[in-house]
Amino acid sequence: MKKELIELKVNGRMRELAVAPSKVLLEVLREDLQLTGSKRGCDDSSCGACTVLVDGTPMLSCTLLAASCQEQEITTVEGISEHGSLAAIQKAYGDRGGAQCGYCTPGFIITVKHLLSVNPNPSDEEIREALSGNLCRCTGYSQMYEAIKAAIEAEQRGLAAL
């Protein structure tokens, strides 16, 4: 198959890539750019492990053609930290035991990062709703909630970058 030249801005860096038109963003990130933080957990857009931000919106990169992201801004878990320090949600995950095997973690981190950017003070219900597209088999989600609440508090105290 003929490859297409595309330009993506990934984690703040412009990347020029030759990709097959049928190649999904997840594979481009993982194979071509060696950004393996985003995970493949299903083959049918039902687990959220591959979630990345495309122009600020969380998208399932496993079902998104890379070629359709021409010149868009992609943020993966590798690019989520702020000014070289962990994002509040990353730090809170560590403090509260939000991750166990860690396989679902990148997808959740991106989802929550987005939630908190559009809704800095979500209700419990809004949090649960936001997480409902991501699956975790290890944690029962409890310590994730704790982490999210801690991150909200930290953000509000302006401690996000600690």
Add this chain to the structure above:
Amino acid sequence: MARNGKANGKGNAKLAAVWVGKKLKRKEDPRLIQGTSHYTDDLKLPRMLFCAFTRSPMAHAEIRAIRTDAARALPGVVGVFTAHDLTGLGMVPCAIQMPGLNLPPHPVLATERVRYVGEPVAAVVAENLYTARDAAEAIEVDYEPLPVVVNMEKALEKDSPVIHQQFRTNRAFTHALKNGDIQSAFKKADRVVKQRVINQRLAPVAMEPRAVLGEYLPGENRLTVWSATQIPHLLRTQISVMVGLPETAVRVIAPEVGGGFGSKLNVYAEEGLVPWLAMKLGRPIKWAETRRENITSTIHGRDTINDLELALKKDGRILGLRVRILADMGAYHQLLTPLIPQLTALMQAGCYKIPAIDIEIQGVFTNKMSTDAYRGAGRPEATYNIERIMDVAAHELGMDPVELRIKNFPQAKEFPFTTVTGLVYDSAKYQESIKRALRLSGYDSLRRRQKSGWKNGKYYGVGVSTYVEICAIGPSAATPAGGWESGTVRIEPTGKVTVLTGASPHGQGQETTFAQLIADELGIHPEDVNVVHGDTLAVPYGIGTFGSRATAVGGTAAYLATQKLKTKMARLAAHLLGAKPADISFGRGRLSGKGSKKSISFGELVMAAYTARNIPAGFEPGLEATHFFEPSNFTFPFGAHIASVEVDGETGEVKIDKYVAVDDCGNVINPMLVDGQIHGGIAQGMGQAMWEELIYNEEGQIVNGTMMDYALPKAHLLPEFTLDRTVTPTPVNPMGVKGVGEAGTIASTPCVVNAVCDALSVLGVKHIDMPLKPERVWRAMQQAQASAQLEPQPNDTPSSSRAKRGISVSEKAARSKA
């Protein structure tokens, strides 16, 4: 842990715990939350090829022909392999030996027949993944369909198709466990309660699908296999046998592993074939499972039919239990398949005194993927059986289910307690857990709410399950491949500590908990302890992480290795300080002699052991010790869970509004991690109770074989969990830890089902099989109401009488018995 500052046997004063018991942040997390960790499928080697499989779309068929020309012709295809090409590659292993076990050959690729949907038939290796998958699809297989059997009872009928003809039956084995006079128990009974319960088939669905990467370097004669496995060493042994290399030439690495739940406690066809192909083709080869493959061709859990009969006196005393189990093996035995239902038998008495027991199990072959260990492995089934029949009995006797349970508990002073199945439960206070759970859940008011709800057409239910489980697996005598674990502790010249453990984790957090443990022992900071696992070249032979054994067995091995080191360090310190070894005590970063002002820093002492210029006569330089810990018994964690639910009378929808778990896993090293294990376990057990069921249709096709269709617990479906714990240390290991990986799963399934059946008991619903989807619950309500109309019940049937008088609250009873 006995951390009371008293001198231990060697005379070295014990340090007070600084790190053990703390919610220390996980050392694993920085790499996980930044996405910089590496799971098998994240690895990429130069010249790497990709593998894909052609799998059977038929549940049972003769293979007439396999045409691979079209696949071979695709550009980028490097090789196509069918069973005939695999000369020299061994079979898929099963570790279980038992008298009368029918153990069929299990080829890596199907030979003349396929026996389940998803069975691998051909393998393709290509320059990239897409070509490999296209080629696998281009392979044409002519199948001659054979009659299919997926139902265990039908599989045992005379005229059933036989899956392995050499046995002339689909019976894989029979296993009996009998003790006590069962005849007279049932004769003396005032009441015999019967129920059939089905433990449906589940898919483990670890979030990381399986993946295997093999690389062979002929010059070094070294085969390296990266695999998402829970058991790197056992896998190495099996791969060496399968591919025919000496074990010393095989290195298995379990890099970051994304959850297992038993599904990676196995040796799969792909784990033999991919490395073998890498040897054959002289290039690294990677295979990563699709989710569809994961559901069709990675082991399943549960799938048993259980006929239960409980004999009781009318005061609720249990006299005897009879259990008949049909256990679905699937088409082949994987590593531990026939063992799993035997664990059910062992744990069938639960936490009750049962004078007589009579269990018979038949393992049955069907045209399905193999079952094997899935979180809990046989114990959830045992607990579900006993906890369901206890509830059915309570309802039939008109007793409160809590009261019935307490009546049959052994008292704390009776431990170690020998069960009717021959186990020796180490330590427990069952009364204490239920007492706390009652209080935390507000049991009395839940019962009051239920009573008034029933009057107003609302169905509130309260479910209780009191469980005991078998952990720290286990004494080698009772395990198929060794039940010990290895631990090596090495203090490096700079004073940093390396711990090597055979208990290779996949999310449990041993890098943190073992560091806490060893840091306390040596008086150093956990940051200075680096726990290494999952590489057979670095770590002494070990068994792995499963059966809630990592801390209790693997942690103990590391702990005991540290004791050996401390004895050695004390000897050297005594030499350097002019004191007696017995008088040396370990402080934070210092060792000192008794009563003497002189002391030596940890760092200086370590350096002295390595420079070795001033050492006692006969002192071995260096500071490294290994211990292989063989436990004397299993451990038996326990607890009490209570769920409160509301069932919608119109739709059958179940809402879990409260969930309380009081667990006891002995001493706790890191409460945050223990809570995490319990949360995850409860969610998984709830998943079985409420949503999960892997369905094969009559043709042997999986109806819901994608993640979209297989209903895993999601964030918004789960209630909040209220946790509490009691601490009853085990005498089985010096740390007093029991294990916690499976407790939640074991307890929560019956707890939720008990709650729903309790809510509907007022309608005469006795039992509903899982998962409790609205339609099923609704049907049960309709049926119960219809039969109530057919034969009007006398007013004093147990359930209605209970409804009328409300439930006598048994918190008081619990308190007085405790």
